[in-house]
Amino acid sequence: MKVVKGKFNDLSEELMKKIPVLKRGEQVTFIMLNGLKNPDPDPDEQKKRPMLYPKQNLPMNDYIKDLDGTWKHIVVADSWDGDKPARERFFMPGLDLGGLFNGKFTLIGGNAKDEELYEYLCVTNYNESSVLAENRDETKPSLFKQMNLKAEAKETTNKIAILRKALDLAVSMEEKDAQEFAASLNWSVYTEWVELQAKVVDFARTNPDEFLKYYQDPQKMIKAQIKTALDKGIIVYDMNKGEVKMGDNSLVVLKKEDRNNFLNTFALWFNTAKNGKSILEQINQQLAEKKEAVLF
Secondary structure: OOEEEOOOOOOOOOHHHOOOOOOOOEEEEEEEOOEOOOOOOOOOHHHEEEOOOOOOOOOOEEEEEEEOOOEEEEEEEEEOOEEEEEEEEEOOOOOHHOOOOOOOEEEEOOOOHHHHHHHHHHOOOOEOOOOHHHHHOOOOOOEEOOOOOHHHHHHHHHHHHHHHHHHHHHHHOOOOHHHHHHHHHHOOOHHHHHHHHHHHHHHHHHHHHHHHHHHHOOOOOHHHHHHHHHHOOEEEEEEEOEEEEEEEEEEEEEHHHHHHHHHHHHHHHHHHHHOOHHHHHHHHHHHHHHOOOOOO
């Protein structure tokens, strides 16, 4: 930026050192923060473009608090009248991209205009990741931030690894294990293995993190046993009262805040109640007496 001592862009040496040098050919990418969730009812369209970014010009004029405690006037201008900016630069990310804009814009080292703009963007209050740090004026809206492409690449790689792991587990899951998994999630009973397998694989594909969480749940077997016992009428759960009964005996009355998450709460009860293990044994015994295979 053009420096006019005591008037414009007269930043302290300390602050200037905070601005990373943009080397020739180096690319720095920023992303706008005005994205809106895609309202398209078509799920496929939402996946293609989960966020929509309206084009918005960025102010090229700002007052910042320098690291030395003084306030400085910063500006990017295309022309100057002596020591005054004659024509402030107009900058609207995505303006030259036609109709579609993904919210990202890139500046390249070695390009004089880009380097000047980069210097300004690093210190303006409108940058959420401004080098001003705690000196950033938070009364100004955060319009954009700098992207950490290396971190994002690592995150993408991790997501792919998680997806691959989830799909591998889902595809290789045998029917008995899939039934236990489905029961632990309180899914409807699938009589056809091909339907249950498709449900499991689709869950792993669309929610790999959740899939792995539930697959590795140490309470999975107990939750599945509870679901099976409910389906067979061995235990009865009254959600309104929060009461769990086996025959005429009341086992426990759940607190109101725990009633919606019944499987988790009751599984915990089996592990903490003094007679929890014996009740679980009775449940499996009753299944056996009904000549129903104890699945788990």
